[in-house]
Amino acid sequence: MTASPGSSPASRTSTGACHPGGFVLPHGPRDDRHFPTATGKARFTVNPMTVMRVPEGRLLLQTIRSHDHYNTTLYGLDDRYRGIHGGRRVVFVHPDDLAALQLADADRVDLVGEYPDGAERVAPDLRVVSYPTARGCCAAYFPETNVPVPLDSTADLSNTPTSKSVVVRLVRRGAADRPAA
Numbered sequence: 001m002t003a004s005p006g007s008s009p010a011s012r013t014s015t016g017a018c019h020p021g022g023f024v025l026p027h028g029p030r031d032d033r034h035f036p037t038a039t040g041k042a043r044f045t046v047n048p049m050t051v052m053r054v055p056e057g058r059l060l061l062q063t064i065r066s067h068d069h070y071n072t073t074l075y076g077l078d079d080r081y082r083g084i085h086g087g088r089r090v091v092f093v094h095p096d097d098l099a100a101l102q103l104a105d106a107d108r109v110d111l112v113g114e115y116p117d118g119a120e121r122v123a124p125d126l127r128v129v130s131y132p133t134a135r136g137c138c139a140a141y142f143p144e145t146n147v148p149v150p151l152d153s154t155a156d157l158s159n160t161p162t163s164k165s166v167v168v169r170l171v172r173r174g175a176a177d178r179p180a181a
Contacts, residue, residue, distance in 0.1 A: 054136055054167055058114065059097065063142035063149070063163040079141075082131065091170065092131035092139040101170060105130040108173040111140065113148025113166050121148045125173060138168065 028034035035042050054060050066079035066088060078085045082092070091111055098104060107128045113121040123145045133139050142163060153162040 052165055052167070057101065058167050058169050059093065059138040060136060061111070061113070061145065061148060061163075061166040061168045062137060062139050063145055064139050066141055082129075084129070087127075088141045088144055089126050090129045090140065091126045091145075092129050092133050093170070094133045094135050094137070095130045096135060097133075097138070098128065098130055103128055103170060103172065109170040110173060111138075111145060111148060112169050112171055113150070114169060115150045115153060115167075117150065119150070121150065123147045128170070138170070 028036065029042070034040070037043050052060060066081070066084065068078060079088070084090055091109065093101075093103070103109065105128060109126055109128055111123040111126055113123075115121070123140070126140065126145075131139070146161075146163070148166050148168055149161050149163050151161075153166070154160060155162060
């Protein structure tokens with residue numbers, strides 16, 4: 001099933017689909033500046049940030065959604081946001097990182113996750129897409145690239161998977177051997 005342009009699963013199944021401009025969910029802070037706190041004001045917190053050190057020749061993977069991806073359901077293989085058509089097995093990499101890794105747009109690679117447990121977790125056969133991601137980072141669609149995310153690698157408080165901070169290496173398909181971790 002492919003979603004029609006401008007629609008979402010909620011707008012196709014809700015009585016709110018008839019609302020001009022589409023389906024709108026209530027949002028107190030946005031709609032009337034109401035904050036459900038003791039003071040009625042917004043409350044901001046500051047948390048320490050851990051800066052990940054990524055070894056040379058490696059990238060920091062962030063998993064992303066495509067245009068036709070809602071929650072965990074895929075409605076199509078195109079991503080009009082990023083110009084991808086007919087498939088989702090791609091990895092977006094900054095052109096300067098491609099040059100440093102001696103890779104090129106349209107090369108085929110395996111995306112290999114690196115984690116201290118030493119297990120090799122591989123998302124095989126992705127097409128490299130030259131894209132202006134942040135230097136030192138790459139991006140790929142989930143669930144296709146959930147494999148490199150270790151099951152026991154979760155955020156301290158929320159227990160959510162660390163899908164935005166996985167160190168990976170890109171191995172050209174057909175390479176005789178994989179570089180050691």
